[in-house]
Amino acid sequence: MAKAVTAPVSPPIAIPVREILPWLIFAVLLLMMIYFVGVEEGATSIFPGMYVHEFVHDGRHLLGFPCH
Numbered sequence: 001m002a003k004a005v006t007a008p009v010s011p012p013i014a015i016p017v018r019e020i021l022p023w024l025i026f027a028v029l030l031l032m033m034i035y036f037v038g039v040e041e042g043a044t045s046i047f048p049g050m051y052v053h054e055f056v057h058d059g060r061h062l063l064g065f066p067c068h
Contacts, residue, residue: 036056037056037063038060038063041053041067
């Protein structure tokens with residue numbers, strides 16, 4: 001009769017929220033900045049008018065986003 005061989009199972013690694021939270025905040029802020037610099041104009045704009053576009057206009061060109 002053959003014996004069944006099982007691999008040892010290690011317990012799952014617990015990642016504390018304190019270590020993830022700063023990276024999550026950083027990622028959200030980075031995505032928001034990319035949105036406002038790169039996409040906030042025209043049909044996809046959240047805010048009416050061109051105030052956000054004019055505020056980040058030079059940053060758009062610096063980062064290579066076309067706007068006109």
